[in-house]
Every structure is written in structure tokens, then in C-alpha cells.
Amino acid sequence: MAAEDFQEVKVLVPVERVAEFYEMVGRWLARPADAEMVAGAREPEPWSDDDLALAEAVWFELSQPARDLFSVLSDRPEVQISGEQLAEDLHIDYGKSGIAGVLAWPTRHCKAVGRELPIEREAGPVGESSSYWMTPDIADLFRKARDGK
Secondary structure: OOHHHOOOOOOOOOHHHHHHHHHHHHHHHHOOOOOOOOOOOOOOEOOOOOOHHHHHHHHHHOOHHHHHHHHHHHHOOOOOEEHHHHHHHHOOOOHHHHHHHHOHHHHHHHHHOOEOOOOEEEOOOOOOOOEEEOOHHHHHHHHHHHHOO
16 A cells, blocks of 8 residues: 555544553454455464464564564564563563554454454553563464464
8 A cells, every 4th residue: 555545543542541542443443344244254263283384474573573483473472561561671662552553463364364362362451551561372383474384
């Protein structure tokens, strides 16, 4: 898409809900415009041990910040890490909101291969960060995709 295919939209969002807003917009952008109209459209499926080729395809499409995020989470399966901590460790601008932004395109890439985002998320209390992690099986799958195994 070219720049003229986009329209800038400005909206005021309560500070404590910015991360939630970015996540919502990311999910919306990841969905085809006519997803509800497409016959047979289905929700993305969970990842399985047999999805290495799909994980490699997704890994190839990730930006460097997204690769860094996936690496941190896959190297520490089941460890819940706050959005603020991830942003600080990975030098991602805008703190916890930046993490939600980094995950927008990976969500889209995963949906393109029929899978859900491989990162688990638990929302924190209002005004606090969400926590992010990968389950051991998915972490292993994405380490293999990253390491070419």
C-alpha cells in the first residue's frame, strides 16, 4: 500500500488505556477488511508441534524488535514479564504501549498462516502493564524457527 492509501486519524485515549487501544487497533488491522463477509472465514488456530514451517515463515516476516521480543519470551518459557520490563530491556519506545505496537504486525503475520499470536497475555489492573509469556511448547517451536533447527 502506498502512503495515499492511508488516512491519519487522531483520537484521545485515557493514558491508562493506551496499551489496550494499540492492541485493539493491532487486532483490527490484522483482520482482512472483509473478514466477516468471507464465506468460511475462521478464527486462527492454536500452534502445534507440527507447525515448524509456519513458525519459520512468521519468524522471517518479523521486524527486529518483534524478533527480540519473541526471543526473550521463547528463551524464558512460562515466565511472565511485564510490558514495562520488556520495553525497558528491549529499548522499545513508549513503554508498555510500545510492546502492544510491536505485536500488531506479528499478530497479522500469524493470522496470515492461520495461527493465533503465540504469545500469551494477561491484562494487569487498570493503569498497570499486561504480562506476556510463551508456553513451553510454543517457545520451543519459535526457538527452532529462530535457530534454523
